[in-house]
Amino acid sequence: MSGNEQPVIILVHPQMGENIGMCARAMLNCGLTQLRLVAPRDGWPQESAKATAADADVVIENAEVFETLDDAIADCQRVFATTARDRAGGTPVATVDTAAAEIASHSGSRIGILFGPEASGLDRESISRADLLVRFTTNPDFPSLNLAQAVLLFGWEWKKQLAGDEGVEHAPPATRAEIANFLARLESQLEVTGFFLTEEMKPHSVRQLRSIFARALPNDQEVKLLHGVLSALAKSQTKD
């Protein structure tokens, strides 16, 4: 693994410190050490997290905290969302094993794996940041995993991949910050044109657009091109 990026475990709005600690333990069991927390409900640091982390406190101590999900994924080139929801729009869905294989074949890219809050899972807003949805193939009559167990199963499948092949080489995609920047520009230009007919419709359209570009995994040069397109179109004055 030397020189390769580990996937980053990103807990979005985690609720209980105990669960964060158990996630850290499950991570280290599988050799994962990079933990990010988006706006943990009870603040940070938390003693309860250290208690349940057992000897995985190194993961807890190095955990990074972010105010928003966009900040947490800004330096990621790919984003996977774990979810029990049905397919959201056009984002492809994979089993955990397939997702782990996908990570192994993208060594060199920083990949963030999103896990939602204990009670509710990831909301649609968060999911729309992902280029791949990860589904746990548990018992359909009793599917609900607790947070640490979901993290464990992901880490387990990831670790199994390490022993295996080195995979296909992909051009490194742009970071999410660069894509977010493009999307913000697109959104503000669309705002000016009255594209968003109602305020109610806007979040849905924005999510759809975000998802399309998230899945495309454009590289730096392509993001630059997309900016160029936007500039050009903004200048156009059609007469119809």
Place this chain on the structure above:
Amino acid sequence: MSGNEQPVIILVHPQMGENIGMCARAMLNCGLTQLRLVAPRDGWPQESAKATAADADVVIENAEVFETLDDAIADCQRVFATTARDRAGGTPVATVDTAAAEIASHSGSRIGILFGPEASGLDRESISRADLLVRFTTNPDFPSLNLAQAVLLFGWEWKKQLAGDEGVEHAPPATRAEIANFLARLESQLEVTGFFLTEEMKPHSVRQLRSIFARALPNDQEVKLLHGVLSALAKSQTKD
């Protein structure tokens, strides 16, 4: 699976009711329902087990209790012992995946899977009942799984044997004709704006744009949205 035997999860001298409940939950997550307890430390039944089992109380209610391990495995045809210990005598050792494949290939046999007490794991006495040792390939520097997590990983691998991996699932994307139609419109609008600085550069930029949208695999609705974006931007008149 109808007609086939499920493996039986056998907790040997489990200590805390909470952990028994979490094992039950992990079992049912993976479709496992047969739980046996050998001389649980705090007796049986236990309210704390029901509490952590979430809605897996059916597993708890049907759990069978035995005084000795020999009683618990009496009707089993094979016995696997999960352990972090090094090989004991001549008993073969397998990874969890291999053990799960072994179970799948012995459908019809009743197989008991032994898990030791939380603090110590299985002792040599218990291990000597096994015809196969099952080892979890966790991080060698931090190998220790809690009981429910070990049960979960076993169940997970067992469940995977039941059904093949489905791979990545995509929502049906729009046809390439629809995407080509959108791209043609984009290209002609860009043409008007002077986006393509030279005729030589144009094919390269067009290829790049085509590739971005090809990879995004937009569905019909998303292509419609992209058309809307194009219309909106074409009407925009920026003053810069």
